[in-house]
Amino acid sequence: MATPPPPAHAMKRNYRCVPSLQQFYSGGPFAVSSDGAFIACACGDEVKLVRSSDASVRATLAGDSEAVTAIALGPGDRLLFSATHSRLIRVWDLASLKCIRSWKGHDGPVMGMACHSSGGLLATAGADKKVLVWDVDGGFCTHFFKGHKGVVTSIMFHSDPNRLLLFSGSDDASVRIWDLETKKCIAVMEKHFSAVTSLSLSEDGQLLLSAGRDKVVNIWDACNYSFKMTVPTYEMVEAICIIQSDSNLSTCLGSKKSQIGKSKSNGSLRVHFLTVGERGVVRIWSSEGAVCIFEQQSSDVTLSSDKDDSRRGFISAILLPSDQGLLCVTADQQFLFYQPIKDVEGTFQLNLYKRLVGYNEEILDMKFLGEEEKYLAVATNLEQVRVYDLQSMSCSYVLAGHTEIVVCLDTCVSRGMTLVVTGSKDNTVKLWDAERRCCIGTGRGHMGAVGAVSFSKKWKIFFVSGSCDRTIKVWSFEDVLEDADQEVELKTKAVVAAHDKDINSLAISPNDGLVCSGSEDHTACIWRLPDLVSLVVLKGHKRGIWSVEFSPVEQCVLTSSGDRTVKIWAISDGSCLKTFEGHPSSVLRASFLSRGTQFVSCGGDGLLKLWTIKSNECIATYDQHEGKVWALAVGKKTEMLATGGTDAVVNLWHDCTAEDKQEAFRKEEEAILRGQELENAVSDSDYTRAIQLAFELRRPHRLFDLFSQLCRKVDSEDLIEKVLIGLGKEELRVLLEYVREWNTKPKLCHVAQFVLFRILKIFPPTEIMEIKGIGELLEGLIPYSQRHFSRIDRLVRSTFLLDYVLTRMSVIDPQSEPLQEKKESSFSRNQGQINSMPAEIGRNDQTQLISSAAEENLSLKKRKSSKSKKGSEKKAKYVLFGAA
Numbered sequence: 001m002a003t004p005p006p007p008a009h010a011m012k013r014n015y016r017c018v019p020s021l022q023q024f025y026s027g028g029p030f031a032v033s034s035d036g037a038f039i040a041c042a043c044g045d046e047v048k049l050v051r052s053s054d055a056s057v058r059a060t061l062a063g064d065s066e067a068v069t070a071i072a073l074g075p076g077d078r079l080l081f082s083a084t085h086s087r088l089i090r091v092w093d094l095a096s097l098k099c100i101r102s103w104k105g106h107d108g109p110v111m112g113m114a115c116h117s118s119g120g121l122l123a124t125a126g127a128d129k130k131v132l133v134w135d136v137d138g139g140f141c142t143h144f145f146k147g148h149k150g151v152v153t154s155i156m157f158h159s160d161p162n163r164l165l166l167f168s169g170s171d172d173a174s175v176r177i178w179d180l181e182t183k184k185c186i187a188v189m190e191k192h193f194s195a196v197t198s199l200s201l202s203e204d205g206q207l208l209l210s211a212g213r214d215k216v217v218n219i220w221d222a223c224n225y226s227f228k229m230t231v232p233t234y235e236m237v238e239a240i241c242i243i244q245s246d247s248n249l250s251t252c253l254g255s256k257k258s259q260i261g262k263s264k265s266n267g268s269l270r271v272h273f274l275t276v277g278e279r280g281v282v283r284i285w286s287s288e289g290a291v292c293i294f295e296q297q298s299s300d301v302t303l304s305s306d307k308d309d310s311r312r313g314f315i316s317a318i319l320l321p322s323d324q325g326l327l328c329v330t331a332d333q334q335f336l337f338y339q340p341i342k343d344v345e346g347t348f349q350l351n352l353y354k355r356l357v358g359y360n361e362e363i364l365d366m367k368f369l370g371e372e373e374k375y376l377a378v379a380t381n382l383e384q385v386r387v388y389d390l391q392s393m394s395c396s397y398v399l400a401g402h403t404e405i406v407v408c409l410d411t412c413v414s415r416g417m418t419l420v421v422t423g424s425k426d427n428t429v430k431l432w433d434a435e436r437r438c439c440i441g442t443g444r445g446h447m448g449a450v451g452a453v454s455f456s457k458k459w460k461i462f463f464v465s466g467s468c469d470r471t472i473k474v475w476s477f478e479d480v481l482e483d484a485d486q487e488v489e490l491k492t493k494a495v496v497a498a499h500d501k502d503i504n505s506l507a508i509s510p511n512d513g514l515v516c517s518g519s520e521d522h523t524a525c526i527w528r529l530p531d532l533v534s535l536v537v538l539k540g541h542k543r544g545i546w547s548v549e550f551s552p553v554e555q556c557v558l559t560s561s562g563d564r565t566v567k568i569w570a571i572s573d574g575s576c577l578k579t580f581e582g583h584p585s586s587v588l589r590a591s592f593l594s595r596g597t598q599f600v601s602c603g604g605d606g607l608l609k610l611w612t613i614k615s616n617e618c619i620a621t622y623d624q625h626e627g628k629v630w631a632l633a634v635g636k637k638t639e640m641l642a643t644g645g646t647d648a649v650v651n652l653w654h655d656c657t658a659e660d661k662q663e664a665f666r667k668e669e670e671a672i673l674r675g676q677e678l679e680n681a682v683s684d685s686d687y688t689r690a691i692q693l694a695f696e697l698r699r700p701h702r703l704f705d706l707f708s709q710l711c712r713k714v715d716s717e718d719l720i721e722k723v724l725i726g727l728g729k730e731e732l733r734v735l736l737e738y739v740r741e742w743n744t745k746p747k748l749c750h751v752a753q754f755v756l757f758r759i760l761k762i763f764p765p766t767e768i769m770e771i772k773g774i775g776e777l778l779e780g781l782i783p784y785s786q787r788h789f790s791r792i793d794r795l796v797r798s799t800f801l802l803d804y805v806l807t808r809m810s811v812i813d814p815q816s817e818p819l820q821e822k823k824e825s826s827f828s829r830n831q832g833q834i835n836s837m838p839a840e841i842g843r844n845d846q847t848q849l850i851s852s853a854a855e856e857n858l859s860l861k862k863r864k865s866s867k868s869k870k871g872s873e874k875k876a877k878y879v880l881f882g883a884a
Contacts, residue, residue: 010594012610013657015641017624020393021650024048024057025333025358027315029071031080032327036320039335040080041358042068047082049094052337055356055393059097064088070124072113079136081122083110089124091136103139105132112155114166121180123166125152131168131178145178147185156199158222167208169196175210177225187225191218198240202271207287209273211237217275219287231290235277239317241326243272243284248323252340252348253284253294276314276328282338282350300352301330302384302398326350333358334395355395357386363644366631367411369434370418373635376642377420377434378650379406385422387434390652399432401439410453414460415481421463423450429465431477433484441480443490445473452506454515462493462530464515466503472496472517474530496532498525505547507557514571516557518545524559526571536574540567546588547632553596560587566601568613580611582618589632593639602629602643608653624651671697678702691723695731700738707751720758732759733771740780749788756781 025041025048032039038058039050045063050056066084073080080092087109091101108127115122121142122134131152133143143166150171158165164180175189175196194214201208201222208220213236219228243250253272270288280301284294301313316329325339337354361381369375369387375396376388385399385406404425411420411434418434429450431441448468455463461478474494501520508515514535518524524538524545543562550557555571566580566587585605592599593610602608606625609618627646634641641653674697681690687710694703710716710723727735735755742752760768768774 015653016656070113075119125155171195211240237277276317278313280313412455425449441490454506458512494532516548518548520544551596560590562586604628
């Protein structure tokens, strides 16, 4: 019996995107803030400021299309210095995130930077074998040092601000000390046989340590610049850090071991330091006896199958402030945070408590993990599966074991165990215990890359896999769960040659009775479990099928295809029930929501679409990816979404339907209250408040009525000035948009011209030009205003023609001087009243005044006509009488 559909209020209407995981580090330079709150990372040609707590990008500093080669932070983290391959050195104000100064000085890329503790000097090391010191405020060069015979790789100021010394290391295997007061090289230290990679100074400033790729650390006397000793490390060292005596790391090591002072045996200075390098482990050394006092037992670096050594191990390390521990950076763009601890036996250990991944490459598949769905398992273009904590978005752990790229994965909880199954290009499937973070079973037998895996939904004791070899296999792991102490070989229960081309997707029905497979051969097939007997073939797509899924409540299957459509099929007869069109590109994933009444889809166009099945309607479209969206995960409890694709970005989507509904109700309630307040202000003739409320409520018709009423007020000039002065730049821009619209209509243009005249009169041109988009607004106002003035000019000229016609018709007698003067004075008085009418008088008042003036003129004309007629009769009689 089918489950009844959910109530109407359970329908999803909108999702809110949270960009939780994005690329922020592409390798190379980085700098940590003085409080450890953020890290400035090089990401291509940009510098991104990343929060250490959740790997979110706080700000991005734009680049110049060239890769960033050096980064440094000034004292107090007020300024950031960056340099790129273009040799341009930039100074950024982190408060405003603006570049306040830039210059060029080197003949090659800048390979390193160091800022003096005073903040006034910046030292740069270049590939042109030069060391330069710059005045930060002036941007000019204060010191120019030449002497190195190779690329200068590292640079450092003396920790004592009173000692103006600069240390530099180079590819020529030498370390040089420069005196900023005499502007000379005062020492050249040559004991290395390879490039110097890192320099460090003891906390009292008496010892200088240099590390190189010749697998040794040299210790020098920083007072007389003499060589003290060599510590062999047996690995290429990329970074060296002095352990401060008051740090938490020193305390955990033990007071006797970490104390820096005079050795009783030979009276030499003793120092403890840590090194990281190609092996990917942290080691702590004592200068006394040149012995290693601590070494990590295993590496936390996820080693690639690539044989290139540059892709392995650590490339840098730094001790974090405020006892936050140790930060190590790997060659594959990961930030590993360690905290020193002592276990129950009192043994010193470094606990990895956070892992931030700077770059994930292409994301191929992902699934939520665990009952509470607090974790997200992500398969990227690597041999490992990374499991992220959704709260901090740090990589909690890595499942490593495949020898080729992991293409697909699935998760489930069976008998209290959180399980993950993965399929790889190494033709194997692996079953993982997520809590113990180990592989408990491996399935071999496929002859091609495994492209799809799926756990059973009800019993959760088997899974199915589909491969490029066009076969489907059923794997049982019930016996593995009983004895999961070691990795075992998984056995197949059934195998079938399912399709003519690669299998892209698999799905098992909610009752574990059926499995559906989607293939590149344009078909989807439904098979009966556990013996994989073919039941029905779904034909209708014109391109390969990328995803399949059973409905949680109905006897139907959802498929998405490269033909840009999503279809719903009946399981009983294989007929197509519905077809959904809307994606402009291939639909790569589709999954049911809201208990089968809705579904969400994503595709090669980077779009995420939310559909309602009953109405065939796409109710929302989201564009938050810059490339193909290969991965889509739907939470079983919260129905939270996670998407990822070729842009290496993981977006989390939260259902905000209820929140949006509450927000809309709140806004509607507020609008009603403000509307009543507006009516009260109009009743009280408080036009300033009324116009302000009309602006806030965005009611242009009400605003027009208010300005129309102001036009008819005697003291309108003061009122309109008071109203307009109280408007901000944005409100003034909106008002000009309204005026532009009113100005296009003859019935409304007089109010528009009235408001426009007051705006131009009150505000100076400089303020008006600061309004956003003022050029476009004026272009819309000028043509219609010219048309209105032309129409008025034609009307005035037509009145002159009327006077001329009346005069020539003898309706107006120019000889009757007294009457003419009276008429002219009356007409001029009326005309003067019309011309001197303030713009505030409306069109009806003007019409009445013009009509009264016309009536008065007409009565004068009638009186004149009657008198002139009687006079002509008398003259005629007189002439006849004289002739007689």
